[in-house]
Amino acid sequence: MTSHHRRNVTSTSNPLRLAVVGAGPAGLGLALLAAQRLPRSQVSVFDARATDQDVSLDPRTLALSLGSVQLLQRVGAWPRAAAQPITEVHVSQAPPGGLDAAVTIRADDEAVPMLGAVLRYGALTARLQQAFLDRCAAEPARLSLRLGTPVSALKQAADEVEVDAGIAERFDLAVVAEGGVFAEQARKALAHDYGQVAWVGETALDGGTPGLAVERFTVNGPLALLPLPTGASGSTPAVRRAALVWCVPAADDPVAPLDDAQRMALLNSLLPAVAGRVVHLGALKRFALGLNAERTLVHGRTVRIGNAAQTLHPVAGQGLNLGLRDAYALVDALRDAPPFAPALRRIEWSRAPDRWTTIAATDFLARSFTWRWPGLSLLRGGALAALDAVAPAKSRLARQMMFGWR
Numbered sequence: 108m109t110s111h112h113r114r115n116v117t118s119t120s121n122p123l124r125l126a127v128v129g130a131g132p133a134g135l136g137l138a139l140l141a142a143q144r145l146p147r148s149q150v151s152v153f154d155a156r157a158t159d160q161d162v163s164l165d166p167r168t169l170a171l172s173l174g175s176v177q178l179l180q181r182v183g184a185w186p187r188a189a190a191q192p193i194t195e196v197h198v199s200q201a202p203p204g205g206l207d208a209a210v211t212i213r214a215d216d217e218a219v220p221m222l223g224a225v226l227r228y229g230a231l232t233a234r235l236q237q238a239f240l241d242r243c244a245a246e247p248a249r250l251s252l253r254l255g256t257p258v259s260a261l262k263q264a265a266d267e268v269e270v271d272a273g274i275a276e277r278f279d280l281a282v283v284a285e286g287g288v289f290a291e292q293a294r295k296a297l298a299h300d301y302g303q304v305a306w307v308g309e310t311a312l313d314g315g316t317p318g319l320a321v322e323r324f325t326v327n328g329p330l331a332l333l334p335l336p337t338g339a340s341g342s343t344p345a346v347r348r349a350a351l352v353w354c355v356p357a358a359d360d361p362v363a364p365l366d367d368a369q370r371m372a373l374l375n376s377l378l379p380a381v382a383g384r385v386v387h388l389g390a391l392k393r394f395a396l397g398l399n400a401e402r403t404l405v406h407g408r409t410v411r412i413g414n415a416a417q418t419l420h421p422v423a424g425q426g427l428n429l430g431l432r433d434a435y436a437l438v439d440a441l442r443d444a445p446p447f448a449p450a451l452r453r454i455e456w457s458r459a460p461d462r463w464t465t466i467a468a469t470d471f472l473a474r475s476f477t478w479r480w481p482g483l484s485l486l487r488g489g490a491l492a493a494l495d496a497v498a499p500a501k502s503r504l505a506r507q508m509m510f511g512w513r
Contacts, residue, residue: 122147122249123441126270126278128258130154132169132228133413133430134284135235139182140438142242142250148441149249152239153272154285155257162236165229168307168350170320170333170424172223173509175431179231184238189230191336192221194318196508199379200488201325208492209379212505222509225320225333225350261409266447268408279408279447282437284430286414290395297400297466301473303328305421306353306362308391309335310374311346315383322422324487325377327361328354328476329422332382347383352421354396354476363393396420398470404458405451410437417466420473425465432511433458464512 125141127134130152138152156162170193171179179185192214199209214222236252243250253272261281262269268281286292310332321332335348353374355362362370367388374385400417404410413430437454444450475487494501 121445122149123280123444124148124278125150125441126268126276126281127152128154128261128270128281128283129285129415130156130232130236130252130254131284131286131413132231132235132427133286133415133434134282135232135239136179136182136184136431137282137284137412137434137438138239138250138252139184139235139242140178140434141441142239142246143182144438145441147249151251151253151276151278153253153256153258153270156254158254160254161233163229163233165227165232167228168225168309168333168335169228169231169427170223170225172425172428172511173219173221174511175428176221176224178431178435179235182238184235186226186230186234189234189336190224190226191334192318193223193225193320193334194221195316196222196320196322197379197381198322198491199324200491201323201330201377201379208488208495210491210495210501210504212501212508217502217505217509219509221318222320222505225335263407263409266408279445280441281409283409283411283415284413284434286418286430288394289397289399289418292399292414292418295399296402297398299470299474300395300397301420302357302477303354303396303420303473304357304360305394305396306351306355306391307394308351309389310349310351310385311387312349312383313346313386315347315381317347319381321379321382323378323382324476327356329472330354330374330377331421331424332378333424346386351388351391353391354420354422356477357395362391396473398466398473400466403455404433404462405455408447408451410451410454412437417462419466419469422469422472425469428511429462429465432461461512 125148127138138150141148141150194214196212239252243252256272258270258272260271267277270276270278270281318334323330331352332349335350371385371388401411404416412433419426436458440450440454
C-alpha cells in the first residue's frame with residue numbers, strides 16, 4: 108500500500124475537525140471554502156457576538172481586490188447589488204515640494220471587468236453569514252455557527268488543539284480569524300506605531316468618474332477616496348458617494364481642530380481634479396495606525412489569518428484581501444491532509460512571498476510619510492511618472508493589486 112493510499116484511508120476514517128475563531132469576513136470566508144472544498148470536514152465557527160445582532164448595520168467600508176471578489180463569487184457569497192466595482196485607480200503625488208505626477212490603472216487596459224470593488228463591512232458579513240447558515244442547515248452534522256460563544260483559550264495538545272468556549276473541545280486544527288483594530292490589539296512579534304491616525308468617513312463628490320478610486324500622496328500622509336454604490340441617501344446622478352481614508356500625523360493632527368467646512372476646503376485643496384469636488388462630508392472617526400504582525404502563521408495546531416496574523420497600514424488597502432488569500436491557501440493545503448504537519452509547512456511556505464512582500468511594501472510606504480528628507484516628495488512623484496510611462500510595469504502592479512504577489 109502506498110503512502111498516498113494510506114493517507115486517503117486515514118482521511119476517510121478521520122475527517123478533519125476544524126475550529127474557526129471569529130465570524131467576520133475572513134473567518135466566514137474560510138468556513139465556506141472549507142465546507143465547499145473539504146466535503147468531509149467538520150467545521151465549527153465560534154464568535155462572541157449575540158445571535159440576534161444585525162451585522163448588516165456595520166457601516167465600515169471594505170475595498171476588495173478582484174481576486175477576493177472572485178473567491179466570494181465561488182462560494183456563493185458575493186453581495187453584488189451592495190458593491191461598487193472599481194474600474195479605475197488614480198494614484199498621484201500632491202504638491203508642494205514634489206512632482207505633481209500620477210499613475211492611472213484601468214480595468215479595460217487589463218482586460219478584466221473590474222479591478223476590485225467597494226462595499227460595506229455589514230453587507231459582506233451578513234451575506235457570508237447567511238450563506239454559511241444555509242450550508243449549516245443543509246449539513247447540520249458537520250457544520251455549525253456558534254454565535255454568542257466566545258473562545259477564552261486555545262491549548263495545544265498532542266496532535267490536537269483544545270478550544271475552550273465554556274466547554275473544552277478537541278479539534279485537529281484551530282484557525283484564529285478575530286482581528287480588531289491596531290489600538291485594541293495585544294502587540295505581536297513585529298509591532299510599530301506609525302505615529303499616524305486615519306480619519307475615516309463618507310463624502311459626496313460633484314463630478315469625477317463612477318468607479319474611480321483615488322489615492323493621493325500628501326506631505327502628511329496618504330489620502331484615499333473609494334467609490335461607494337450610488338442611489339442611496341437621496342444622491343442625485345451628478346453626485347457620487349465615496350468612502351474617505353485620510354491619514355495624518357497623530358501628534359500634529361491638521362484635521363482635528365477644523366470644522367466640517369474647513370475640512371472640506373482642505374480636502375478639495377489636496378485632491379486632484381480627476382476626483383471631483385467634495386460637496387458634503389459626513390461624520391469622521393479617528394483610528395490609530397500601526398503594523399502588528401506575527402512572524403509565522405502557524406503555531407502547533409493553530410493558524411492565524413487576516414488581522415489576527417497581520418494588521419497593516421491602510422495605504423495599500425490589502426488587509427482583508429491578504430486574509431482571504433490566507434484562507435484560500437490554507438484550505439488548498441488541507442485537501443491532502445492528514446498528515447497535518449506537511450500541510451501546515453506548505454501553508455507557511457506558500458504564503459510567505461505574498462505576505463512578507465505586502466507587509467514590507469506597506470510598511471515602507473507608511474514610514475516614508477514620517478520622513479522629512481529633502482527631495483523625497485520629488486523622488487516619489489518621479490517614480491509614479493516613470494511607472495505610468497512603462498506599460499509592462501504598470502500592468503504587473505495592477506495584477507499584484509488584483510491577485511497578490513505571486
